[in-house]
Structure formats: structure tokens, C-alpha cells
Amino acid sequence: MKQIVLGVLLSICVLSARSEIKFGGGGHAGFSLSSFPQGVSDFYSTGFLFGAHGDLGIMKYIGLRLNLDYSIYGSNKDKLLQAIVAANPNAQGATISGLNASAFSITVNGLGKIPTGSSVTPYGILGLGIHILSISDGKIEVGGQSFDLKTGLGSQTKFGINFGAGAEYAMSSAVKLYFDFKYVLIFTEGSSTGLIPMTVGVTFGG
Numbered sequence: 001m002k003q004i005v006l007g008v009l010l011s012i013c014v015l016s017a018r019s020e021i022k023f024g025g026g027g028h029a030g031f032s033l034s035s036f037p038q039g040v041s042d043f044y045s046t047g048f049l050f051g052a053h054g055d056l057g058i059m060k061y062i063g064l065r066l067n068l069d070y071s072i073y074g075s076n077k078d079k080l081l082q083a084i085v086a087a088n089p090n091a092q093g094a095t096i097s098g099l100n101a102s103a104f105s106i107t108v109n110g111l112g113k114i115p116t117g118s119s120v121t122p123y124g125i126l127g128l129g130i131h132i133l134s135i136s137d138g139k140i141e142v143g144g145q146s147f148d149l150k151t152g153l154g155s156q157t158k159f160g161i162n163f164g165a166g167a168e169y170a171m172s173s174a175v176k177l178y179f180d181f182k183y184v185l186i187f188t189e190g191s192s193t194g195l196i197p198m199t200v201g202v203t204f205g206g
Contacts, residue, residue, distance in 0.1 A: 022057035024176075028201025032071045035194035036101070040135075043080055044101050047073035049197055051105075055205075061113040066106075067129070071197065073101040075138075084140070091142055098138030099149065103195065105131045105184070107162060119171075123180075125164040131186050132157050133193065158193075160186035168203070176203045 029050040036044055049071035056064045077096045084091045107129030114122045133156045138149035166180020177200070184195040 022055075022205070024055040024057070024203045024205035025053060026201055026203040027052050028178075028199045030197060030199035032073070032198070033196040034073050034101070035196070037188060037191035037193060040101075043076045043099075044073045045076070047071045047101075049199065051199075053201060053203070055111075055203055061115055063111040063113070065109045065111055065125075065127075067109065067127075069103075069105040069107070069197065071103050071105075071195070073103075075099040075101070091140065094140050094142035096138055096140050096149070098136050101133070101135045103131055103133050103186075105129055105160075107160075107184075109162070109182075113168075120167055120169050122165065122167045125162070125166060125180060125182055127163075128159070128161045129184075130157060131160050131184075133186070133188070156188070158186050158188055160184055174205055177201070178203065 027050070029048075032047045032049045034044050034047060035041060049069055051067060051069035053068070054066045056066075058064065075096075075098075080096055080099065081091070081094060084094070084096075107127050109125050109127030112124045112126075114124075116122070140147050140149055162182045162184040164180055164182030166178055168176045168178035170176050179198075179200050181196065181198040184197065186193040186195065
């Protein structure tokens with residue numbers, strides 16, 4: 001699967017070298033809803049994301065977007081503590097830190113734009129990518145003592161697909177604002193992981 005993504009990136013480079021296509025780039029930020037596998041999803045929900053993107057305009061209403069996204073999901077410390085106390089009543093009154101989840105994503109997305117004859121252009125999104133998922137270790141403090149909580153998960157690199165929709169607003173011929181949302185399906189062991197990023201970005205050029 002990783003070879004597929006690398007192949008797409010190589011194709012983009014070749015296309016750029018052989019065609020007079022438009023290029024733009026910029027940054028974006030927003031929120032991301034998570035749908036982690038059962039057993040993990042109870043402790044994570046909304047996260048924050050930020051990143052950068054590059055756009056290639058192949059035709060007037062067809063383009064490609066390369067996204068680099070980093071999102072972080074803080075753990076629900078109250079629910080984690082309830083689960084720990086249920087397993088060990090001596091942990092009553094403890095405090096927890098860490099145990100946050102994160103995802104670094106590299107995705108290549110096709111954009112199909114709908115001509116409207118105005119400065120606002122809706123578009124559909126379909127793409128694929130590589131996602132590096134991790135959950136950090138934590139620490140619990142109780143009775144004046146602290147203990148490390150080792151997740152043992154480290155980082156995992158997984159393949160995923162995504163689809164969604166958005167709209168861009170042309171402030172000028174060289175500056176565009178956009179809002180979009182996607183559903184990202186990451187193929188993890190057992191149940192798949194789902195992310196729903198909603199981003200606002202600005203693109204210069206193109």
C-alpha cells in the first residue's frame with residue numbers, strides 16, 4: 001500500500017515536469033473527530049490539527065492536493081481514572097497525565113470542482129495516504145507517589161483512504177480561502193480507525 005502512495009507522488013512529480021500546470025500552496029488548521037477501535041474510543045474524541053498543503057491544477061476544474069497533517073487527541077482523564085479505579089480501588093483520588101493520541105498523515109487527494117461562475121467553488125475530494133499513529137505513555141500520581149503508565153504501543157504506520165467535500169473562495173487570482181471536511185478510514189488491525197477532519201485553509205498561487 002505504501003508503494004501506491006509513493007507511486008502517486010512520483011507521478012505528480014513527472015506530471016509537473018512535463019506539463020504547464022498551476023501550483024499553489026499554503027497552510028490549514030481545524031478540528032478532527034475520532035472514531036478509534038473499541039476499547040480505545042471511549043477515552044478520545046475531538047482533536048486539533050494543523051498542517052500544510054500543495055495544490056496542482058491539472059485542468060481548470062480538476063486538481064491534486066498533497067496534504068501534510070498533524071493532529072493530536074487529548075485523552076479523557078476522568079474516564080481513564082474511572083477505569084483504573086474500577087480495576088484497582090487503591091487508585092482512588094489519583095491524577096493522570098499523558099496518554100495522548102496523535103496522527104501524522106501524508107495524503108494525496110484528487111479535487112473535482114463544480115463550476116459556479118462565481119468566486120465560490122464547491123469541490124469533491126477523493127484520496128489515499130499514509131498515517132503514523134501513536135499514543136504517548138502516561139503517568140499516574142497517587143498518595144504522593146508517581147508511577148509510569150506504559151502503553152507499549154509506540155507508533156504504527158498504516159494505509160488509509162479518504163473522501164469528502166469542500167468549497168473555496170477566491171479572494172483574488174492568487175489567494176484562495178477554503179473549508180472542507182473529510183472522512184478518513186485508516187486500516188488498523190481488527191477494527192479500522194476513523195478520523196473526520198474539518199479544516200480551514202489558505203492557498204497562495206495556483
